[in-house]
Amino acid sequence: MRLLLIEDEAALAEQLRKALSDAGFATDVTGDGIEAQYLGEEEAYDVAVLDLGLPGRAGLEVLRNWRKAGNALPVLILTARDAWHEKVDGFKAGADDYLGKPFHTEELIARLNALIHRAGNQPGGVLTAGGLTLDEDRQEALLPTGTGMELTGTEFRLLRYLMLHPDSLLSKSRLTEHVYEYDQDRDSNVIEVYINRLRRKIGHDAIETRRGQGYVFHPGVFRSQDG
Amino acid sequence: MRLLLIEDEAALAEQLRKALSDAGFATDVTGDGIEAQYLGEEEAYDVAVLDLGLPGRAGLEVLRNWRKAGNALPVLILTARDAWHEKVDGFKAGADDYLGKPFHTEELIARLNALIHRAGNQPGGVLTAGGLTLDEDRQEALLPTGTGMELTGTEFRLLRYLMLHPDSLLSKSRLTEHVYEYDQDRDSNVIEVYINRLRRKIGHDAIETRRGQGYVFHPGVFRSQDG
DNA sequence: GAGCCCTTTTAAGACTGAATTAAGGTTCTC
DNA sequence: GAGAACCTTAATTCAGTCTTAAAAGGGCTC
Numbered sequence: 316m317r318l319l320l321i322e323d324e325a326a327l328a329e330q331l332r333k334a335l336s337d338a339g340f341a342t343d344v345t346g347d348g349i350e351a352q353y354l355g356e357e358e359a360y361d362v363a364v365l366d367l368g369l370p371g372r373a374g375l376e377v378l379r380n381w382r383k384a385g386n387a388l389p390v391l392i393l394t395a396r397d398a399w400h401e402k403v404d405g406f407k408a409g410a411d412d413y414l415g416k417p418f419h420t421e422e423l424i425a426r427l428n429a430l431i432h433r434a435g436n437q438p439g440g441v442l443t444a445g446g447l448t449l450d451e452d453r454q455e456a457l458l459p460t461g462t463g464m465e466l467t468g469t470e471f472r473l474l475r476y477l478m479l480h481p482d483s484l485l486s487k488s489r490l491t492e493h494v495y496e497y498d499q500d501r502d503s504n505v506i507e508v509y510i511n512r513l514r515r516k517i518g519h520d521a522i523e524t525r526r527g528q529g530y531v532f533h534p535g536v537f538r539s540q541d542g
Numbered sequence: 543m544r545l546l547l548i549e550d551e552a553a554l555a556e557q558l559r560k561a562l563s564d565a566g567f568a569t570d571v572t573g574d575g576i577e578a579q580y581l582g583e584e585e586a587y588d589v590a591v592l593d594l595g596l597p598g599r600a601g602l603e604v605l606r607n608w609r610k611a612g613n614a615l616p617v618l619i620l621t622a623r624d625a626w627h628e629k630v631d632g633f634k635a636g637a638d639d640y641l642g643k644p645f646h647t648e649e650l651i652a653r654l655n656a657l658i659h660r661a662g663n664q665p666g667g668v669l670t671a672g673g674l675t676l677d678e679d680r681q682e683a684l685l686p687t688g689t690g691m692e693l694t695g696t697e698f699r700l701l702r703y704l705m706l707h708p709d710s711l712l713s714k715s716r717l718t719e720h721v722y723e724y725d726q727d728r729d730s731n732v733i734e735v736y737i738n739r740l741r742r743k744i745g746h747d748a749i750e751t752r753r754g755q756g757y758v759f760h761p762g763v764f765r766s767q768d769g
Numbered sequence: 770g771a772g773c774c775c776t777t778t779t780a781a782g783a784c785t786g787a788a789t790t791a792a793g794g795t796t797c798t799c
Numbered sequence: 800g801a802g803a804a805c806c807t808t809a810a811t812t813c814a815g816t817c818t819t820a821a822a823a824g825g826g827c828t829c
Contacts, residue, residue, distance in 0.1 A: 406668050467776055484680045486564030488557070492647060505778065507816060526786060526815065527695045528681055529564060694787060732789065734805065753797060753804060 316431060319363040320344045321351040321374065322393075331364070334420040340427070348373030355381050355388060362431050364423070366393040367405065375408045382409035389430040391423075425481060425534050432479050444478040445534025447517060451475070456517060459537050464516045469494065473509050477522065477532035486529035543658060543702065544720045546590040547571045548578040548601065549620075558591070561647040566681065566699050567654070568723040575600030582608050582615060586719040589657055591650070592637070593620040594628050602635045609636035616657040618650075658706065671705040672761025674744060678702070683744060686764050691743045696721065700736050704749065704759035713756035 318335055322328040323346035335342045343358070345351050355363060355377070367374045378390055391412045392405040405413055412426050425444040432442060442449040446459035454471045456464045466474065472494045477485070487506045494506070510530060514522055523531040545562060549555040550573035562569045570585070572578050582590060582604070594601045605617055618639045621628040629640050639653055655667065655678060667679040675684040681698045683691045693701065699721045704712070714733045721733075737757060741749055750758040 469777070486561065488561040488564050489647065492561075503778070504780085504816080508778080508818085510816095511818065524816070525681075525692070527788095531680075696788070730789070731791090731805085735789080735807085738806065738808095751805070 316340050316361045317359060318342045318427070319351070319354055319358070319360045321348075321363065321377065322346060322366045324366070324368065327366075331420070331423075335424070335427075348377050352377045352380055355386060356384065360388055362389045362391065362427050364391050364393065364427070365410070368393070375404060378405070378408045378410060391426060391430060429479050429481055442475065442478055444481050444532075444537075446537030447478065447521070447534060449475055449478055458517065466516070469505075469509055470512055470516070473506075474513055474517070477513075477530075478534070481532055481534045484525060484529050484531055489529070543567050543588045543699065544586060544723070545569045545654070546578070546581055546585070546587045546615075548575075548590065548604065549573060549593045551593070551595065554593075558647070558650075562651070562654075565651045565654075566678070566695065566702065568699065568721060570724045575604050579604045579607055582613060583611065585724070586716070587615055588720060589616045589618070589654055591618050591620065591654070594625075594632065595620070595622070595643075602631060605632070605635045605637060618653060618657060620645075669702065669705055671708050671759075671764075673764030674705065674748070674761060676702060676705055685744065693743070696732075696736055697739055697743070700733075701740055701744070704740075704757075705761070708759055708761045711752060711756050711758050716756070 318340040320328065320331060320335065320342050322331065322344060325346070328344050328346065332342050332344050343354060343360075345354060351365075354360075365374050365378060374392070378392075381388060381390075389411045390409070391414060392410045393414055394405065411430055414423055414426060428443055442451060448457040449455075449471075450457065454466055454468075456466055456474060458464065473490065476490065476493050490506050494509075510522055518536065521533055521536045523533060525531060543566065545567040547555060547558060547562065547569055549558065549571065552573070555571050555573065559569050559571050570581065570587075572581060578592075581587075592601050592605060601619070605619075608615060608617075616638045617636070618641060619628075619632040619637045620641055620643055621632065622643055625642075629642075632640055638657055641650055641653060652667070659669065667677060669676040669678060673686040676682075676698075677684060681695075682693055683701060685691065700717065703717065703720050717733050737749055745763065747763045748760055750760060752758060
């Protein structure tokens with residue numbers, strides 16, 4: 316996986332580069348908007364991380380220009396946690412995801428993996444979200460504690476969909492659609508039953524219920540349990 | 543948001559109705575052209591979904607008749623993916639958008655949101671009004687201070703309607719019509735109760751009471767609080 | 770093809786919290 | 800100041816969800 320990191324603060328840039336390399340990303344770093352723009356157009360990256368703390372709002376311009384040119388490169392933006400307007404502006408400019416600073420590196424990596432998977436650029440085999448690992452070849456989950464859990468087919472498909480959409484509200488009908496291709500199910504509580512089974516295996520708190528709306532998968536839960 | 547779904551295939555109709563309800567649309571369903579025509583004229587819908595698979599080409603007739611009567615209700619038509627002529631006929635009859643079957647429900651919902659949103663409010667699933675942000679995917683509000691507020695289903699539907707009609711006088715009956723499905727409207731103070739709950743979450747001043755007339759949502763209130 | 774094991778689906782009762790109702794208090798209008 | 804409209808809180812209701820268990824289904828071996 317090739318990753319473009321656009322970050323002007325040298326210390327943070329280096330820290331992130333290390334962590335991202337450890338996670339298996341071949342990372343190019345630039346702190347300059349013009350260079351970032353050029354690299355994003357000329358090189359074949361799988362994903363980009365864009366810190367909006369760049370001086371002069373250059374960051375969003377880079378992103379807008381990419382989109383204007385039809386470049387669909389998945390982009391995750393970093394913003395100060397309280398700068399809500401940056402988040403909104405970022406999405407308007409075409410960002411795919413965002414993360415507020417300060418953040419845990421694991422979460423950044425999990426979201427990057429999710430972005431890449433969503434874009435269809437399948438690497439192979441392993442999907443991580445905040446410490447939880449899903450081995451797609453062996454169809455089993457690996458908890459941060461090291462415990463391995465075998466999953467049945469349906470459990471696996473459901474968990475994978477949850478992990479691909481971390482912190483997103485997923486309605487039961489949407490989950491049904493994606494876990495069972497184009498199967499139109501009548502009223503049935505399969506999703507509830509499988510949510511229950513997953514909770515037993517990976518922990519109850521990882522999946523939040525929003526009554527009347529759906530479920531939210533929280534990768535962050537795993538951070539606190541183990542490093 | 544009140545939605546009219548015109549779909550004669552019962553299974554698909556039910557599947558869509560569920561998914562649309564999850565997404566916060568108060569959905570009325572009919573499989574009959576005559577009834578569809580009547581409902582579109584008499585009820586206050588924000589958008590309609592029209593499946594052209596209806597027997598006897600009745601679907602396009604419904605649409606044409608609405609347009610002839612000056613009804614500008616946004617309409618999205620569903621067609622078989624390879625039925626190119628249906629798409630053309632549909633636009634000629636006054637459709638605003640179309641989607642080929644089969645499709646992912648998320649795409650339908652995204653397009654419906656786009657149809658409903660006013661110009662300028664277009665990014666993926668995010669609705670803004672003067673500093674207040676409504677995340678339509680997660681069904682939660684983001685205050686200018688950065689505080690996120692989870693919303694229940696009814697709170698979400700009401701707030702979305704308010705935000706889509708800023709600075710407009712909205713009567714209680716109109717709010718009821720757009721927040722609830724085909725209603726056997728008894729006198730009740732639900733709207734008052736939910737206005738009260740919203741005020742607690744987003745601030746009392748955002749919603750003005752016009753005694754005897756209704757409510758006005760003021761996005762401007764949020765601008766003064768934060769930059 | 771009978772029996773076994775594992776997965777998936779259905780079903781039913783308990784539980785929870787969102788939606789609704791209800792009731793008393795407050796503010797506005799005339 | 801009387802009546803109406805609205806606010807606010809609390810109780811009630813009821814649909815949505817949890818949980819468990821058992822039935823149904825599918826693939827395997829012998």
